[in-house]
Amino acid sequence: MRALLAGFVLGIGAHACVCGGHSYGSSIYVSPLPQNLNNSLVFVDIVRCRAGVLTAHRSAAGRVTIELFDDASPVSTTNFRELCRGRHGKSGTGHDLCYRGTRLFPDKHCITGGDVTFGLVPGGWSIYGKQYRETPRKNNAKGAGLLYAIGEHSHLGSEFVIGMEGFTPDREHVLLGQVLEGYGALQKVQQQCSRPCATHFISYHISDAGVLREAKTPNYRRGWRFLRF
Secondary structure, X not given: OHHHHHHHHHHHHHHHHHOOOEEEOOEEEOOOOOOOOOOOEEEEEEEEEEEXXXXXXXXXXXXXXXXXOOXXXXXXXXXXXXXXXXXXXXXXXXXXXOOOOOEEEEOOOEEEEOOXXXXXXXXXXXXXXXXXEOOOOOOOOOOOOEEEEEEEOOEEEEEEEEEOOOOOOOOOOEEEEEEEEOHHHHHHHHHHHHOHHHHHOEEEEEEEEEEEEOOOOOOOOOOOHHHOO
């Protein structure tokens, strides 16, 4: 009888951990801001790659679903959405303008990724050209799971950063969106920071990306002259 009662209590506790948010580890992830159903939704699938002596082993780490704040940063969110879609040909370096295959780099408080040039051009390459600019709007939003476009001196390309616990954005970071689902997959990537020796043979990459829902934003996808540098 006691065993049955204990199992019942544990079952209720487990159910409570899932309801009202997405469970990751021993806590629950809730997106920092309320979801806007008019915004775009994109996804990235993450794969864990382990290098062996003769072969490489790949295993799925999970899918991350992201809401883009199209109304706040339409130029940058269009760039991110179209790089997830991957239908804009090649960059100036000859690489596909797509997040598929790009690597994720974990840090103590964030995860950086999105370099479609694989290190050849600092900041990556945008759908508008090598670089573009969008003035960051003042936003006091904070919390784990926020997505930002990053670059040097407000010159943006394809690189992005996802804030984790304890992350503080720079003044030049452009707020792109927020993680809705899959924060646990990002935690798997971040755990690599606690094992620095593993970076020599374990890496995380975006195996696939795409658009789940597209907002009705201005047609920036072809790029405008004033956005090019």
